[in-house]
Amino acid sequence: MAHAPSAALSRRHEAVRAEIAARGLDALVVTSLPNILYLTNFTGSAAIVVIDAERVSFLTDARYVTAIDDTRGTPHECPALDVVIVEGSYDARLAEFLRGSMRRIGFEAAHLTFARHHWLTKTLNGAVEPIATEHIVEDLRVVKDDYEIFTLREAARRLSRVAERVVATVRRGRSEREVALAIDTHIRQAGFTKCAFDTIVASGPHAALPHARPGERTITEGDLVVLDFGGVYDSYCVDLTRTVSVGKAAARVREVYEAVRQARNRAVEAVAPGRSRFEIDRAARESLASHGLDKAFGHGTGHGLGIEVHEDPRITWKRPDVDTRDEAVAAGMVFTIEPGAYIPGWGGVRIEDDVLVTDAGVEVLTDASTELMEL
Amino acid sequence: MAHAPSAALSRRHEAVRAEIAARGLDALVVTSLPNILYLTNFTGSAAIVVIDAERVSFLTDARYVTAIDDTRGTPHECPALDVVIVEGSYDARLAEFLRGSMRRIGFEAAHLTFARHHWLTKTLNGAVEPIATEHIVEDLRVVKDDYEIFTLREAARRLSRVAERVVATVRRGRSEREVALAIDTHIRQAGFTKCAFDTIVASGPHAALPHARPGERTITEGDLVVLDFGGVYDSYCVDLTRTVSVGKAAARVREVYEAVRQARNRAVEAVAPGRSRFEIDRAARESLASHGLDKAFGHGTGHGLGIEVHEDPRITWKRPDVDTRDEAVAAGMVFTIEPGAYIPGWGGVRIEDDVLVTDAGVEVLTDASTELMEL
Numbered sequence: 186m187a188h189a190p191s192a193a194l195s196r197r198h199e200a201v202r203a204e205i206a207a208r209g210l211d212a213l214v215v216t217s218l219p220n221i222l223y224l225t226n227f228t229g230s231a232a233i234v235v236i237d238a239e240r241v242s243f244l245t246d247a248r249y250v251t252a253i254d255d256t257r258g259t260p261h262e263c264p265a266l267d268v269v270i271v272e273g274s275y276d277a278r279l280a281e282f283l284r285g286s287m288r289r290i291g292f293e294a295a296h297l298t299f300a301r302h303h304w305l306t307k308t309l310n311g312a313v314e315p316i317a318t319e320h321i322v323e324d325l326r327v328v329k330d331d332y333e334i335f336t337l338r339e340a341a342r343r344l345s346r347v348a349e350r351v352v353a354t355v356r357r358g359r360s361e362r363e364v365a366l367a368i369d370t371h372i373r374q375a376g377f378t379k380c381a382f383d384t385i386v387a388s389g390p391h392a393a394l395p396h397a398r399p400g401e402r403t404i405t406e407g408d409l410v411v412l413d414f415g416g417v418y419d420s421y422c423v424d425l426t427r428t429v430s431v432g433k434a435a436a437r438v439r440e441v442y443e444a445v446r447q448a449r450n451r452a453v454e455a456v457a458p459g460r461s462r463f464e465i466d467r468a469a470r471e472s473l474a475s476h477g478l479d480k481a482f483g484h485g486t487g488h489g490l491g492i493e494v495h496e497d498p499r500i501t502w503k504r505p506d507v508d509t510r511d512e513a514v515a516a517g518m519v520f521t522i523e524p525g526a527y528i529p530g531w532g533g534v535r536i537e538d539d540v541l542v543t544d545a546g547v548e549v550l551t552d553a554s555t556e557l558m559e560l
Numbered sequence: 561m562a563h564a565p566s567a568a569l570s571r572r573h574e575a576v577r578a579e580i581a582a583r584g585l586d587a588l589v590v591t592s593l594p595n596i597l598y599l600t601n602f603t604g605s606a607a608i609v610v611i612d613a614e615r616v617s618f619l620t621d622a623r624y625v626t627a628i629d630d631t632r633g634t635p636h637e638c639p640a641l642d643v644v645i646v647e648g649s650y651d652a653r654l655a656e657f658l659r660g661s662m663r664r665i666g667f668e669a670a671h672l673t674f675a676r677h678h679w680l681t682k683t684l685n686g687a688v689e690p691i692a693t694e695h696i697v698e699d700l701r702v703v704k705d706d707y708e709i710f711t712l713r714e715a716a717r718r719l720s721r722v723a724e725r726v727v728a729t730v731r732r733g734r735s736e737r738e739v740a741l742a743i744d745t746h747i748r749q750a751g752f753t754k755c756a757f758d759t760i761v762a763s764g765p766h767a768a769l770p771h772a773r774p775g776e777r778t779i780t781e782g783d784l785v786v787l788d789f790g791g792v793y794d795s796y797c798v799d800l801t802r803t804v805s806v807g808k809a810a811a812r813v814r815e816v817y818e819a820v821r822q823a824r825n826r827a828v829e830a831v832a833p834g835r836s837r838f839e840i841d842r843a844a845r846e847s848l849a850s851h852g853l854d855k856a857f858g859h860g861t862g863h864g865l866g867i868e869v870h871e872d873p874r875i876t877w878k879r880p881d882v883d884t885r886d887e888a889v890a891a892g893m894v895f896t897i898e899p900g901a902y903i904p905g906w907g908g909v910r911i912e913d914d915v916l917v918t919d920a921g922v923e924v925l926t927d928a929s930t931e932l933m934e935l
Contacts, residue, residue: 229771247858248771274881294675299667300694302674319675366748373741379758396604396623483622506649 186252187226187420188261193332195264197224197325201236204321211287212237213321214279217296219492220322225263226256228420233279237287244269244278276301280308291318320510327489327497328517333421334541337490337519340418341539341550343375344425347416348553355410355429355560361386361399368414377416381424381494385413392428392533395484395525406432409442409532411525415494422494424521425551426537429558441526442557444476445534448524449555452486452500456540456547458516462500465514469524470502481526481533489520490539518542519550561627562601562795563636568707570639572599572700576611579696586662587612588696589654592671594867595697600638601631603795606646608654612662619644619653651676655683666693695885702864702872703892708796709916712865712894715793716914716925718750719800722791723928730785730804730935736761736774743789752791756799756869760788767803767908770859770900781807784817784907786900790869797869799896800926801912804933816901817932819851820909823899824930827861827875831915831922833891837875840889844899845877856901856908864895865914893917894925 189197201224205213215234221227224234225241229249235242243253243266250270256262271278283290292302294317306315329337347368354367365384372380387397389408397411404410408431415424428445430438448469455468466486473479485501488494498514500522514520523537538551576599580588590609596602599609600616604624610617618628618641625645631637646653658665667677669692681690704712722743729742740759747755762772764783772786779785783806790799803820805813823844830843841861848854860876863869873889875897889895898912913926 248769251769273879277881292674294678295673297674298670299672299674299677299692300669303669303692317674317678362748366745369748370741370745373737373744383754394623394626504648506652 186256186261187222187228189226189332190260191262191264193330194224194226196330198236198241198264200325201321202238205236205238205291208291208316208318210289210291210316210318213291213318214283214293215322216293217322220293220296220326222420222492223322223326225266226261227253231275233275235279235282240265240267242267242269242282244271244275244282246271276305277308280305283309284312287313289314289316291316291321293321294319323497326491328515329491329519330517333491334517334519336419336421337423337539337541338550340377340416340421340423342552343377343418344416344423345551345553347371347375347414348425348427348551351412351414352427352429352558352560355404355412355431357404357406357431359404360401361388361391361404362401364404364410364412365399368412372414372416375416377418379417381415381417381422385411387411387533389532390530393527393529393531395527395533395535404431407435409438409534411533411535413535413537420492422490422492423539423551424490424494424537425539425553426523426535427553427558428534428536429560431560433559434557439557440476441478441528442534444473444478445524445526445536446555448472449522449536449538452522452524453538453540453547453549456514456522456542458542458544459513461512462498462514463503463512465500465522466502469522473524473526478526481528482524483527484525487521487523489518491519514542516542516544561603561631561636562597564601564707565635566637566639568705569599569601571705573611573616573639575700576696577613580611580613580666583666583691583693585664585666585691588666588693589658589668590697591668592697595668595671595701597795597867598697598701600641601636602628606650608650610654610657615640615642617642617644617657619646619650619657621646651680652683655680658684659687662688664689664691666691666696668696669694698872701866703890704866704894704916705892708866709892709894711794711796712798712914712916713925715752715791715796715798717927718752718793719791719798720926720928722746722750722789723800723802723926726787726789727802727804727933727935730779730787730806732779732781732806734779735776736763736766736779737776739779739785739787740774743787747789747791750791752793754792756790756792756797760786762786762908764907765905768902768904768906770902770908770910779806782810784813784909786908786910788910788912795867797865797867798914798926799865799869799912800914800928801898801910802928802930802933803909803911804935806935808934809932814932815851816853816903817909819848819853820899820901820911821930823847824897824911824913827897827899828913828915828922828924831889831897831917833917833919834888836887837873837889838878838887840875841877844897848899848901853901856903857899858902859900862896862898864893866894889917891917891919
């Protein structure tokens with residue numbers, strides 16, 4: 186179970202209820218596990234939540250009943266929670282549960298498959314009117330509350346200390362895979378539940394691939410090595426990248442590194458409440474362009490962090506059909522700033538930090554040095 | 561990328577094409593990443609495949625083009641692959657791609673959200689007739705081919721060696737978390753890409769919870785400790801559980817352990833081509849019942865292994881609405897046998913091995929000893 190205080194959960198429930206009422210729904214069926222975690226502190230792998238004006242009905246199977254019972258009377262207890270035990274099919278139990286007094290039921294269109302929707306509609310056979318909704322819970326999650334900021338700040342502090350230790354794991358003659366294992370061990374020893382994603386260790390020419398996987402290549406004198414890793418701390422994800430030079434950096438290496446570092450600084454400086462996320466991306470992109478490196482930066486500048494390692498807001502350029510969500514960032518949002526430059530055959534550089542939008546502007550949550558390290 | 565030989569990929573394509581033809585479809589849109597891996601060897605995190613009578617059209621973004629190009633001319637190249645580069649939205653590119661000569665297009669109803677289906681249908685506006693399909697690729701995946709059996713056999717052999725090393729990580733005074741980290745390190749050092757799931761280390765009373773998460777509890781004299789871990793080897797998952805006794809096992813511990821071990825043996829002996837998966841489950845359950853432990857075994861006896869760590873066949877009892885899939889197991893299927901006994905407040909035992917159904921009966925792929933270890 187996660188540890189959001191009951192009062193925070195209550196506020197989240199009330200915000201969902203306001204949205205349910207505004208849409209004329211009797212209840213919302215929540216099938217996204219990250220959304221369920223946000224509303225109830227539940228960290229298991231199977232549940233459905235039905236939230237209505239009064240109750241939070243929690244459908245789960247016997248495996249998880251003890252974990253939920255253990256939170257009763259604690260400061261992290263989910264308010265107004267009714268456990269509904271599922272013995273066979275979750276969807277069959279849901280259909281049975283809904284077939285009561287409720288009529289207009291919202292469901293999460295982005296978190297229910299076509300097959301499940303089809304089965305439920307057929308089975309409910311008009312007893313319930315299912316209404317597609319999107320982003321009801323996600324729109325709350327994008328602005329972090331005090332508990333979440335506290336947790337993400339602590340997670341980022343711990344990950345920054347990991348970053349400092351990680352540098353020593355990069356040694357000539359070690360394979361990328363060995364370095365990745367050493368990094369993952371540091372992450373776990375720092376109190377993270379697990380890694381937030383598969384750690385990237387991309388050395389030499391591999392560093393030109395933003396999503397390289399650690400392989401058998403051996404770290405060699407003169408390599409640039411991109412180290413991109415993250416951890417899940419009390420259910421919240423943080424994410425950090427540093428690029429190190431094995432041996433003294435050549436002039437071109439230093440040039441590209443400093444260009445990326447400047448782009449990272451420009452993007453961080455562009456963060457403020459009300460600022461467009463496209464504008465923050467542009468700050469990084471134009472900074473790289475001034476060094477002739479705009480074409481070397483093919484991905485977005487950042488992504489939101491929270492219960493998921495990639496969530497809103499997306500700090501990117503505006504693409505039709507994709508970036509249709511709200512443009513302005515707001516106080517309480519937490520996201521990465523991670524510009525890079527990738528040069529095929531030569532290598533690459535990425536520097537990534539995690540930032541919080543504050544009323545005053547920005548707080549950089551990760552505080553590991555961004556100076557180029559020469560190992 | 562995974563390493564299925566091109567000829568195996570061709571056979572998989574032909575099997576899908578036969579099914580497409582039988583259903584009167586012009587093509588199948590594959591959106592499940594495990595299914596895409598099965599058909600193309602692609603291990604990245606974003607792609608859509610459209611397979612028709614002649615081609616395998618592969619929609620992906622610039623991040624993955626190099627990885628695919630690098631397979632050209634290798635023994636693992638995907639036959640008849642046409643890469644279609646996605647620059648913005650995958651679904652927008654898919655809609656544009658489909659709006660050609662094809663009419664009746666199958667989609668994977670269990671792997672497309674209601675929201676995506678709705679958007680695609682609206683956008684295609686009658687230009688294409690989308691037909692819901694289920695299990696076309698999964699029904700192929702359930703029976704492993706020679707390459708997959710070779711890979712799973714090697715993975716299980718390596719995991720068995722890990723199991724032998726893992727016993728030494730369980731020490732009095734160590735926390736469950738520390739033991740879990742040590743196990744995960746052994747898994748990675750044994751050549752697995754990563755763990756197949758979050759490792760379970762459940763000691764003392766925690767062992768009564770089948771899905772316990774490793775916590776701060778310290779391993780103590782007299783504990784039973786359930787160790788459940790798995791690895792991904794060349795994209796295939798294996799999974800193994802052993803329960804060890806810290807110190808000399810009390811009489812009751814030995815009784816329960818031997819009852820679970822006997823249930824594991826009975827279930828393994830029940831495996832044969834054509835045998836009902838419910839019957840295999842019953843073999844374990846009745847064996848436990850003969851020791852008065854049937855109520856202590858609340859979960860199914862096993863699950864299929866392959867590209868996913870939980871896939872068909874499910875070795876369980878027949879539940880309405882859930883277990884509607886084929887009943888008989890067949891040669892080439894690979895699944896776990898993992899009976900357990902969980903006694904609240906006292907602890908628990910689980911023993912898990914991975915088996916292959918052969919023409920002759922059964923081959924146990926994991927070969928670590930099942931004798932009770934007293935540490």
